[in-house]
Amino acid sequence: MTAARSMTLALSLSTLAGCATELPAAGVARGEVLYQNCSQCHGDDGYGSTLVHAPAIAGLPKWYLEAQLTNFQIGWRGAHADDVEGLKMRPMSRTIKSAADVMVVSEYVAGMPAKKSESTLHGDVAKGQAAYAVCSACHGVDGKGNEAMKAPPLTQAQDWYIVKQLGKFKGGVRGYEPKNAAAATMKDISGGIADEAAMRDLAAYIQTLPL
Amino acid sequence: MIEAFILQASSYASQIDALIWMIIVITGVWFFAAEGVFFWLIWRFRARPGGAPARYVDDPEEHALKYKWIEIPHRLILVCDVALIIGAITVWSDIKLSMPATDETVRITAQQWAWTFQHVGPDGQMDTEDDIVSIDEMHIQVGKAYKYELMAKDVLHSFSVPVFRLKQDAIPGRVITGWFKPTLVGEFDVQCAEICGIGHGIMPARLYVETPEAHAAWLASPTHYLAYQF
Structure with a gap:
C-alpha cells in the first residue's frame, strides 16, 4: 500500500470514528448518550418545549420516569387515538431497547437540575388552592409527590402541561388501561374537575408551589 | 420478477x-x-x-x-x-x-408518528358506536374491496403499503379517498413514505389481511394497541 493510500484510509477511518457517538457500556454516561434522542423534543436541559408540547422532565424522580417510559412502550400510555403528543412519545420510547437502558436514561434525567417553569396561562390561584386539597392527598401539600402512591411531583411541570394532562385523564385519553392502577385512579379523580377553567385554576396554584 | x-x-x-x-x-x-x-x-x-x-x-x-x-x-x-x-x-x-364498488370503508389518520385506523364494527357502518379504532395496526378481510379515507393531523405523511403497490400522500386539511382490494392473507408492513420529522423512520404499522373467520374473530375481540416487548 502506498503512503498516499495509507493516509487516505487513515483519514477515512478517523472521520467515521468522529461521526459515531460511542455508547458507554452502562451507567449514567450511557444514559447521557441515550438522552440525545430525547433532547430533540425535551431539550438538552430537559426543560421541555411549549412549541412541540414536550413537558419538562429534568429532575423528575427515577421511579416515575422509568414507569412512564415503560408505560409508553407497552401501550399503557400514549396508545389512544386522541393522544396526539402521547402517540409521538410512544415510538420514541421504543427506541430505548432494553429495561436496563430505560433505567440508565431515567437515572440521567433524574439527575438533571429541575427548574421552575414560567406561567403561560391565567387562572384563579385561590380557587386552584381550594381545589388542590383533593390532589394533595397523593401529590402532597407541597406538590413534591409521593412514590408510595405513585404520584409524581408537580412543582416543575409547565402549567399548560398540567391542564393538557388533566384534560386527557378526564377524557379517558390517559389512564385508560385498568392495569395501570395509578393512572386509572387519576382518571377517576380528574372526572371531578368541572372544566378547563378549573384545570387552569389548579395549574395556576401549582405554579406558586416552590420546587 | x-x-x-x-x-x-x-x-x-x-x-x-x-x-x-x-x-x-x-x-x-x-x-x-x-x-x-x-x-x-x-x-x-x-x-x-x-x-x-x-x-x-x-x-x-x-x-x-x-x-x-x-x-x-x-x-x-x-x-x-x-x-x-x-x-x-x-x-x-x-x-x-376510478372508484369501483367497495364493500367497506377504513379511515386512516396519520400523525407524528403513528397511524390510527378506524374500522367499521360488526354493524358494517362507519361512524357508529361499534367502530374499532386501532393504533398502528390495520385489520382487513381478504377479497373485500375497501375504500380508504386518508387524512393527516399535523404535517405531510404518505401511506405506503409496498405489497399493495400503494403509496398515497396524506395532507393536513384534506380527506383523500382511494381503494384497494387485498388478495393475499398475511401480515404486511405499512410505512410512512414522506419525511415527517425526527420520528419518521420509526413510524411503521402492521397490516393484517385476514380470512373472513379470522376477521370476524378480531371484530369480536379487537386489540386496541400493540403490546410491546423487548
Whole structure:
C-alpha cells in the first residue's frame, strides 16, 4: 500500500470514528448518550418545549420516569387515538431497547437540575388552592409527590402541561388501561374537575408551589 | 420478477409491476443503445498518429448522416414515449381515477408518528358506536374491496403499503379517498413514505389481511394497541 493510500484510509477511518457517538457500556454516561434522542423534543436541559408540547422532565424522580417510559412502550400510555403528543412519545420510547437502558436514561434525567417553569396561562390561584386539597392527598401539600402512591411531583411541570394532562385523564385519553392502577385512579379523580377553567385554576396554584 | 422480492397482495399490484417492467425495458433498451453508440464513436474516432481533425462541412452526405443518427432514433423514442404515456395513464385511470364498488370503508389518520385506523364494527357502518379504532395496526378481510379515507393531523405523511403497490400522500386539511382490494392473507408492513420529522423512520404499522373467520374473530375481540416487548 502506498503512503498516499495509507493516509487516505487513515483519514477515512478517523472521520467515521468522529461521526459515531460511542455508547458507554452502562451507567449514567450511557444514559447521557441515550438522552440525545430525547433532547430533540425535551431539550438538552430537559426543560421541555411549549412549541412541540414536550413537558419538562429534568429532575423528575427515577421511579416515575422509568414507569412512564415503560408505560409508553407497552401501550399503557400514549396508545389512544386522541393522544396526539402521547402517540409521538410512544415510538420514541421504543427506541430505548432494553429495561436496563430505560433505567440508565431515567437515572440521567433524574439527575438533571429541575427548574421552575414560567406561567403561560391565567387562572384563579385561590380557587386552584381550594381545589388542590383533593390532589394533595397523593401529590402532597407541597406538590413534591409521593412514590408510595405513585404520584409524581408537580412543582416543575409547565402549567399548560398540567391542564393538557388533566384534560386527557378526564377524557379517558390517559389512564385508560385498568392495569395501570395509578393512572386509572387519576382518571377517576380528574372526572371531578368541572372544566378547563378549573384545570387552569389548579395549574395556576401549582405554579406558586416552590420546587 | 418484482414479486420474487416483494409479494403482490392487492388486485392492482400486478398492473403496477407490469408498468414498472415496461418502463425498465424501454428505458433500458435505449440506455444500452445510446451508451453503445457513444463508446463505439469514441473508439471509432479515437486519436491516431497523423489523423486530421474533423471539420463540419455542410454537404448532402452530412444531411443523410444526421437523418440516420438523429432523426430516426428521435422518432423511435417518441413512439416509445407515447407507449409509456398510454401505459401509465391506463394504470393511473384504473387505480387512481376510478372508484369501483367497495364493500367497506377504513379511515386512516396519520400523525407524528403513528397511524390510527378506524374500522367499521360488526354493524358494517362507519361512524357508529361499534367502530374499532386501532393504533398502528390495520385489520382487513381478504377479497373485500375497501375504500380508504386518508387524512393527516399535523404535517405531510404518505401511506405506503409496498405489497399493495400503494403509496398515497396524506395532507393536513384534506380527506383523500382511494381503494384497494387485498388478495393475499398475511401480515404486511405499512410505512410512512414522506419525511415527517425526527420520528419518521420509526413510524411503521402492521397490516393484517385476514380470512373472513379470522376477521370476524378480531371484530369480536379487537386489540386496541400493540403490546410491546423487548
